Amino acid sequence: MEKFKITIEGDSTPGHVGVPSPCNAIKLVDVPELNYFAKDKAGEVCIRGNNVFRGYYRMEEQTREVLDADGWLHTGDIGKWTDRGTLKIIDRKKHIFKLAQGEYVAPEKIENIYLRSKYVAQCFIYGESLKNYLVGIVVPDPETVPDEALLELSTEGSRSLEDLCRNKRVKKFILDDMVSIGKSAGLLSFEQAKDVHLSPDPFTIENDLLTPTLKSKRPKLKARYQTEIDDMYNGNDTAERG
Numbered sequence: 001m002e003k004f005k006i007t008i009e010g011d012s013t014p015g016h017v018g019v020p021s022p023c024n025a026i027k028l029v030d031v032p033e034l035n036y037f038a039k040d041k042a043g044e045v046c047i048r049g050n051n052v053f054r055g056y057y058r059m060e061e062q063t064r065e066v067l068d069a070d071g072w073l074h075t076g077d078i079g080k081w082t083d084r085g086t087l088k089i090i091d092r093k094k095h096i097f098k099l100a101q102g103e104y105v106a107p108e109k110i111e112n113i114y115l116r117s118k119y120v121a122q123c124f125i126y127g128e129s130l131k132n133y134l135v136g137i138v139v140p141d142p143e144t145v146p147d148e149a150l151l152e153l154s155t156e157g158s159r160s161l162e163d164l165c166r167n168k169r170v171k172k173f174i175l176d177d178m179v180s181i182g183k184s185a186g187l188l189s190f191e192q193a194k195d196v197h198l199s200p201d202p203f204t205i206e207n208d209l210l211t212p213t214l215k216s217k218r219p220k221l222k223a224r225y226q227t228e229i230d231d232m233y234n235g236n237d238t239a240e241r242g
Contacts, residue, residue: 165198
């Protein structure tokens with residue numbers, strides 16, 4: 001996206017990708033299933049201009065998926081215009097999935113909200129299409145989890161992060177904090193995780209769970225934690241009672 005935007009001289013405001021380049025037109029298109037609407041200055045980022053590609057070589061079907069009849073490139077990024085006229089990328093359309101009762105879920109939005117919890121270092125939210133609720137994999141923040149407030153929940157008082165991750169009372173404490181933050185941020189009930197598995201092992205580039213730009217590799221995460229996901233949906237998460 002950066003090649004279609006420029007930064008205004010003297011603007012050091014973080015968290016955006018700049019203003020449109022003079023050779024490009026940019027519009028935001030409604031994504032109603034995610035409650036993003038152009039009237040609210042939010043939606044899927046679409047770009048048109050002479051520097052936008054004309055399609056994939058000999059791949060007409062794939063071209064039609066991203067280029068409409070009017071030449072707009074549908075990026076799959078969800079953007080929002082700021083008051084300064086810059087564009088901020090806030091979500092991804094392609095990571096949307098649907099739960100059993102038809103609700104659409106944007107997991108990255110939920111993950112970014114849950115990361116506001118001081119106890120959460122990393123988070124992966126997943127929803128099975130045949131289920132009506134979400135579950136999550138949470139890597140606790142090792143700098144905050146082994147504190148006195150959480151140690152009181154452990155009958156053995158262990159300072160091991162691995163032991164705390166296996167403690168059901170610790171898990172409930174962290175999940176309750178996540179849900180509280182989610183409510184404050186306006187998450188709907190179906191957007192809240194009903195169960196989480198605490199993992200002491202961080203997502204990293206080295207273990208192939210993050211991209212070089214530190215984005216979650218969602219299929220890899222699902223495969224890595226498939227057993228834990230199945231256990232949560234079956235009510236058999238392996239955390240021990242405190």
